[in-house]
Amino acid sequence: MNQNPLLSVVDLHKTLIGNHILQGINLTVAQAEIHALMGGNGAGKSTLIKCLSGYWSIDKGSIKVNGAALQLGAKQIAFVQQDLGLIQSLSVAENISLGVGYQTGSFGNIRWREMNAAAADLLAGLGHSGIDPRAEIGRLNLVQRTAVAIARATQGLKVGAKLLVLDEPTAALPSTEIGALFETLERLRATGIGMIYVSHHPSEVFRLCDRISVLREGKLIATKNTKETSEAQIVELMLGRTLQKTVKTPGQKGQQTAAPVLSLTGVCGQKIKDITLTIGKGEVVGLTGLQGSGCTELAEIIFGAQSCEAGKMVLDGQPVVFAHPAEAVAAGVGMVTEDRHGNGSFAEASLGENITATDLRRFFRNGWMTGTAEAAEVDGLVADFKVQPPHGQRRFSSFSGGNQQKAILAKWMRLNPRLLICDQPDIGVDIGSKNVIYAALRDAAAKGAAVIVISNQHDDLEAICDRVLVMRAGRIVAELSGADATEHKISLATIGTQVQVKELT
Amino acid sequence: MCCSQPLSPISSQRWIPDQFATLANLHTTVSSQYVLAILAIGVLLPPIAGEFDVSLAMVFTTTMLIVAKLVADFGWSLPGGAAVGLLVATLLGCTTGIIVTLTRASSLIVSLGMMILLRGASEALTEGRSIIVGGNAGEVLCGLSNDVAYGALPFVYLCAIALIVWYVTEMTPLGRKWYAVGGSAESARLLGLPSDRLKIGAFAAGGLLAGLAALLQLSASSAATSSIGAGFLLSAIASVFLGAIAFRIGTFNVLGPLTAIFALAVSITGIGMLGAPNWIDGVFYGSALIVSVAAVQYFWGRGTT
Numbered sequence: 001m002n003q004n005p006l007l008s009v010v011d012l013h014k015t016l017i018g019n020h021i022l023q024g025i026n027l028t029v030a031q032a033e034i035h036a037l038m039g040g041n042g043a044g045k046s047t048l049i050k051c052l053s054g055y056w057s058i059d060k061g062s063i064k065v066n067g068a069a070l071q072l073g074a075k076q077i078a079f080v081q082q083d084l085g086l087i088q089s090l091s092v093a094e095n096i097s098l099g100v101g102y103q104t105g106s107f108g109n110i111r112w113r114e115m116n117a118a119a120a121d122l123l124a125g126l127g128h129s130g131i132d133p134r135a136e137i138g139r140l141n142l143v144q145r146t147a148v149a150i151a152r153a154t155q156g157l158k159v160g161a162k163l164l165v166l167d168e169p170t171a172a173l174p175s176t177e178i179g180a181l182f183e184t185l186e187r188l189r190a191t192g193i194g195m196i197y198v199s200h201h202p203s204e205v206f207r208l209c210d211r212i213s214v215l216r217e218g219k220l221i222a223t224k225n226t227k228e229t230s231e232a233q234i235v236e237l238m239l240g241r242t243l244q245k246t247v248k249t250p251g252q253k254g255q256q257t258a259a260p261v262l263s264l265t266g267v268c269g270q271k272i273k274d275i276t277l278t279i280g281k282g283e284v285v286g287l288t289g290l291q292g293s294g295c296t297e298l299a300e301i302i303f304g305a306q307s308c309e310a311g312k313m314v315l316d317g318q319p320v321v322f323a324h325p326a327e328a329v330a331a332g333v334g335m336v337t338e339d340r341h342g343n344g345s346f347a348e349a350s351l352g353e354n355i356t357a358t359d360l361r362r363f364f365r366n367g368w369m370t371g372t373a374e375a376a377e378v379d380g381l382v383a384d385f386k387v388q389p390p391h392g393q394r395r396f397s398s399f400s401g402g403n404q405q406k407a408i409l410a411k412w413m414r415l416n417p418r419l420l421i422c423d424q425p426d427i428g429v430d431i432g433s434k435n436v437i438y439a440a441l442r443d444a445a446a447k448g449a450a451v452i453v454i455s456n457q458h459d460d461l462e463a464i465c466d467r468v469l470v471m472r473a474g475r476i477v478a479e480l481s482g483a484d485a486t487e488h489k490i491s492l493a494t495i496g497t498q499v500q501v502k503e504l505t
Numbered sequence: 506m507c508c509s510q511p512l513s514p515i516s517s518q519r520w521i522p523d524q525f526a527t528l529a530n531l532h533t534t535v536s537s538q539y540v541l542a543i544l545a546i547g548v549l550l551p552p553i554a555g556e557f558d559v560s561l562a563m564v565f566t567t568t569m570l571i572v573a574k575l576v577a578d579f580g581w582s583l584p585g586g587a588a589v590g591l592l593v594a595t596l597l598g599c600t601t602g603i604i605v606t607l608t609r610a611s612s613l614i615v616s617l618g619m620m621i622l623l624r625g626a627s628e629a630l631t632e633g634r635s636i637i638v639g640g641n642a643g644e645v646l647c648g649l650s651n652d653v654a655y656g657a658l659p660f661v662y663l664c665a666i667a668l669i670v671w672y673v674t675e676m677t678p679l680g681r682k683w684y685a686v687g688g689s690a691e692s693a694r695l696l697g698l699p700s701d702r703l704k705i706g707a708f709a710a711g712g713l714l715a716g717l718a719a720l721l722q723l724s725a726s727s728a729a730t731s732s733i734g735a736g737f738l739l740s741a742i743a744s745v746f747l748g749a750i751a752f753r754i755g756t757f758n759v760l761g762p763l764t765a766i767f768a769l770a771v772s773i774t775g776i777g778m779l780g781a782p783n784w785i786d787g788v789f790y791g792s793a794l795i796v797s798v799a800a801v802q803y804f805w806g807r808g809t810t
Contacts, residue, residue, distance in 0.1 A: 092607030305695055343695050346688035357685050357696055360678035369676050411696075 004067050006163050006194040007030050007052075007077075012061035016046055016359050021047045023063070023218040029163065029194045033468070036184065037198045037206040037224075039215030040238055040402070042428035043196050048215070049167055052196075053079055064165060082167040082428070084149040086137045093133035095117035096152045122151045126184045141292060143177045150184060154193075164188065165196045170204060171428055176290055176494060200430055202231040203459070214238055216444075239432060259317060261450035262302070262419050267311030269294075269301050272474040274313070279419070279450040284441060286461035286485070287454045288494055289471035296338055296455045297470070299421045302452075303335040304328040316418060329358070334412030336405075338423040344408055345396055351404075352378035352392035355411045381410040386436050402433025409440055420444055421452045426460060436465045458490040470494055538770045539659040539673050539800055540722045543742040545748075545762040547672050549715025551602075552757045553674060554707035555687035556612035558601055562741060563623035563713040566734030568719035569595040570627050573636040583642045584720060591716040596728035597623070598712020602705035620738075627731040634732040638723065651725040659721055666717065671759045684756075740766075750801045769793060 005028040013021040022044050029035045039045050050056045052063065054072045062069065065076040086095050092115045104110055119133035128147040141360060146169055153164055166185075170178050185195065185208065199205055206210055206226060213223040214237040221237050263278040273296040279285050287295050300306040302313070304322025313320050315331055322328040325335070337344040345354055356363070356374055363374045378392035386408040387399070396404060405425060412420055421442065426434050442464060445451050455461055461468050468485045470478040470493040478493035480486075544565055551558040568590045575586035601619050604610045638646055649658065674680035680721045686693045694700040723729060741762075747769075748761020773786050 303695075324699065325695055326697040326699050335695065337695055343689065343691040346685060346692055349684070349688055353681070353685075357681070357693075357698075360681050364678050366674075368680070369678070 005029060006033075006066060007196075008064045009052075009064075010062045010064075010106070011047075012051060012063065013059045013060055014051055014056060016047065016056070018333050021218050022051070022218065025215075025220050027213055027220060029196060031162065032189050032192045032195050034197050034209045034350070035190055036203060036209035036212040037196050037215065038202070038212060038234065038238055040200075040432050043215040043238075043430075044218045045215055046167075049079075049165055049196075049198065052077055052165060077165055078087050078153040080146075080149045080153045080164070082169075082171060084145055086145055086149055086152075087177075088138040089136065091134050091136055092123075092131055092140070094135055096122060096155060117149070122155055123147060126151055126154070126187070127180065128184075143173060143180070144180065146173065147184070150181075152449045154188060156480075162192065162269055163194050163196070164197070167198045168200065168428065170201070171199075176491070178204060190217065200428075201457075202234050205234070206231060216240055229283045235431060238430075259313075261316060263314045264302070265312040267298075267301060267312075267313060268309045269297050269306060269474075270309070272297050272301070272471075275476060277469060277476065279452065281448050281450060282445050283467065284445045284451045284453060284465050285326065286465035286468035286490075287452055287471065288456060288458065288461060288468060288490060290494060292473075293471040294474040295471050296423055299452065300334060302328070302419075303333055303421060305335070307486060331416070331419035332415070334358075334415060334417040334420045335349070336408055336420075336422040336425050338427070340401070340404060340408065340427070345404060347395075347397040349396055350393050351382070351387070351396050351399060351407050354396050355381055355407050355414070356391070358411045358415055368422045374474055375423070377414070381414060382407075385410045385440065400430075401428035402430045405429050406433055406436055406440075409437055411439060413444060416447070417444070417449055419450045419452070421454070424455045424456070425453065426455055426457055434460070458487040458494070461485070461490055462487045511609050527736055530666045539657075539663050540725065541737055541740055541744075542663050542763055543718040543765050544737055545744045545766060546666060546759060547690055547711040547718065548741045549745045549748070549757055549759065549762055550670070550683075550707045550711040550714070551612065551704075553680075553687050554704045555690055556602075556605055556681045556708070557705055557742075558598065558612065558616045558619075558708055558711050559738065559742065560601060560616040560619035560623060561598070561711055562734040562738035563620045563627065564594050564597045564712050564715040565722070565737065566729075567597065567623050567627050567630075567718045568716045569723050569729040569733065570636065570721065570731065572723055573638050574630060577636050577643050578789045583645055587720055590719065591713060594716025594719065595708045595709050595713045598715070599705060599709040601712075602708025605708070606701040606704050608651060624731070624735075631729070631731045635732075637728045639727070643727050646724040647726055649721070659725070661719060662717075666714065667759055667763060670714075674759060679703075679706075679790050687757075740790070743790065744769075747794050747797060750797045762808060 007027070007029040009025055009027040009077045012022055012025040012027075013020070019442065025044075025048060027035075027048075037045055037048070037352055047229055051058050052070070054070065054126070068076070070076060087098070090098075095114075096119045096456065097115055102405065108170050116133040120131075121130070123129060123131050123133070126147055128144065128151075131140065131144050131147065140148065150166075150169070150284050169181060173181065182204075183469065185197075188231075189195065196203070197209055206500075212229065212234055214221045214234060216238060221240075224234070237428065249378050260278045260280050261283075265276050267275040271292075275298055277285075289295050297306060301308045302322075303326055304325045307323075308321065313322075315333070320327075320331060322331070322333075328335075342417055346357070352374065355378055360369070363370050365373070375392070379390075381387075387403050387406050388412075396407070399407070405428075409422070409425065420441070425437050425441075429437065441453060442449050453461065453465060462485055465485060467479065467481040470480070470490065472494070480489055480493065544561065548558065548561050549661050571593055572590035575581040575589060576583055581589075597619070606617050608615070628752070639642075674683065682693070682698055682703050683706075685696070685698060686700050690700045690704070693703075710743070722733065728731075744762040744765040745757060747765035749757050749765070750761070769790055774788055776785055776789065777783075781787045
């Protein structure tokens with residue numbers, strides 16, 4: 001075995017737009033090691049990875065792969081980006097082949113059969129033989145797409161690289177699918193490949209990784225052997241202070257006796273069937289399920305973004321049918337969408353403009369948009385939600401994920417919604433921001449709103465929800481409240497009864 | 506004085522060097538751009554809401570022909586003809602917008618189809634001749650674009666229109682909503698904004714402005730032909746893009762195309778007076794567009810995202 005580390009980063013510095021983002025990073029990754037890189041949003045993880053990929057040049061220090069200096073285009077390191085970097089309109093095999101080039105026949109024609117077979121082999125090797133190499137990426141679910149991205153990256157590894165960087169590969173995966181991903185990664189580790197595994201979630205890291213490095217404010221705070229540390233210690237290192245778990249406000253439960261804010265009876269959509277539920281004033285209700293279980297569709301039907309095919313919906317005692325989100329918003333419903341970048345924000349507008357877009361009339365006085373009134377409200381909300389840096393006039397896309405999500409929540413909170421639906425408010429959000437977001441949701445409930453939180457983080461649901469509804473294949477299959485709403489029971493209900501039986505025997 | 510010279514999108518008038526840089530020259534250079542400027546403001550509106558309407562130059566032509574035909578051939582009163590013209594222009598913009606939002610087809614293609622369709626229709630309207638508005642109505646028309654010293658009336662119209670559009674886009678919730686829809690139509694919809702209606706509104710407003718530009722052109726030339734709008738198309742679109750690099754970088758805004766049109770008109774006139782051949786116009790305009798858009802992309806686009 002080669003005693004040299006696979007990767008060694010020594011005293012790496014990087015300054016971007018006047019900010020000293022990486023301040024002397026030292027990091028090594030050994031062969032057959034899965035090395036976790038953790039840190040809150042803005043800690044410098046992305047910048048470090050962009051330095052490794054050669055996207056940014058480095059200001060000072062050195063990066064060596066297998067003892068050789070990092071070279072552009074040398075394919076020394078393989079990457080799986082957070083957004084996976086797949087082309088939606090191309091097939092699985094075509095996407096995989098993009099990495100190393102297409103095999104061509106004697107006339108320069110692509111050898112489709114060989115290409116598809118090679119792709120199928122590669123996927124089977126990762127335990128995903130069910131994916132058709134001819135299928136369009138757009139038709140696959142997120143789990144399958146992640147597998148394709150990993151297959152493409154590992155194919156690059158065959159060419160010679162022995163180091164794989166995974167940037168939050170579980171960000172969009174339901175918790176029950178994470179195990180399958182980990183199996184794949186462990187299989188890769190057994191072949192001697194070293195990995196950098198970027199994640200926000202201590203629980204994942206402790207299941208998978210050999211060592212953990214924690215970044216905070218551009219410095220590498222510590223590197224620990226997983227066996228010699230604890231989740232609490234790592235979280236403490238990430239935050240630089242002791243973590244306070246979001247505390248469930250006592251006295252919130254049992255308020256369902258008050259008139260319900262929302263009740264659905266027999267609601268059906270394209271994939272959801274016969275949904276009946278009631279949410280009371282001041283209640284935080286969790287909604288969870290595997291990929292494709294219908295949580296998002298249910299949220300969009302309530303919000304009027306998808307059409308309701310059958311059933312009855314009553315809001316504040318009034319029967320309603322929302323044909324367009326505008327009607328839902330007018331009735332006091334807000335929705336934080338799952339896809340923050342795709343349909344939840346205006347990347348090129350300022351953070352402030354994103355916040356105030358929900359209601360501009362209040363700044364329109366005497367025939368003018370009054371900038372001062374708008375700025376004042378934005379400043380107030382930016383302070384309330386602890387947005388960092390606290391500059392509302394900056395471009396939305398320049399903020400980190402957690403701060404973007406705080407702003408999106410702020411834009412609905414300023415309307416004092418009767419009903420607020422949050423679809424995966426924790427995706428790509430660091431622990432500090434997550435606590436701010438969850439505290440704000442509890443606060444909204446305390447003021448009398450009804451809140452629906454869709455999430456795959458079952459520990460978080462346990463912490464903040466009064467009640468958790470579990471969906472499977474378009475139906476609500478379990479309702480857990482009070483002492484029953486624990487992470488363990490939620491996870492079991494999500495997977496379904498067969499697994500429970502398996503556990504008993 | 507009734508100005509009867511045909512207006513071209515980029516001034517094609519030439520001066521001999523000893524008349525260089527007189528106020529009169531500047532005035533003539535600038536006054537030939539009013540129609541283009543108003544049309545460009547119309548072309549600007551759909552892009553603010555995230556769509557393009559390349560048919561507006563033909564909407565402009567069609568409006569001119571309809572008004573001229575109603576007044577000259579059917580003996581309508583000028584206000585009556587103008588009202589119908591503006592209505593038709595608005596409806597044409599509206600139609601393009603409705604088709605685009607209903608079908609989710611590319612606005613570039615839909616409006617291209619509309620443009621070709623209108624070109625055919627306008628040839629049918631004229632049967633190859635030019636329609637001249639004479640008599641009493643013609644005099645009233647000419648009066649609308651009269652010069653009063655150097656403060657030409659068209660300048661006043663342009664200022665008024667630019668001011669109104671600036672006010673709507675920058676100072677009202679409607680403008681902000683248009684920009685929001687242009688930023689991300691789906692985000693806007695999930696925010697509770699009626700994305701489709703806002704887009705149709707932007708198309709309709711673009712049509713209305715093309716109609717207003719048509720009235721001004723008719724009053725300047727007193728005659729309408731089916732070929733008049735073709736030359737305006739590319740200049741108007743180019744000025745909108747060129748304008749997006751000024752004032753609010755990367756954003757379509759009212760002051761941008763106006764600056765682009767007048768700055769280019771003045772420089773091209775200047776180059777013309779130095780004795781450069783005619784083809785310089787196109788080469789200069791095209792290079793200016795490419796260089797400035799590339800510069801913005803290079804210095805501003807990268808690094809901050």
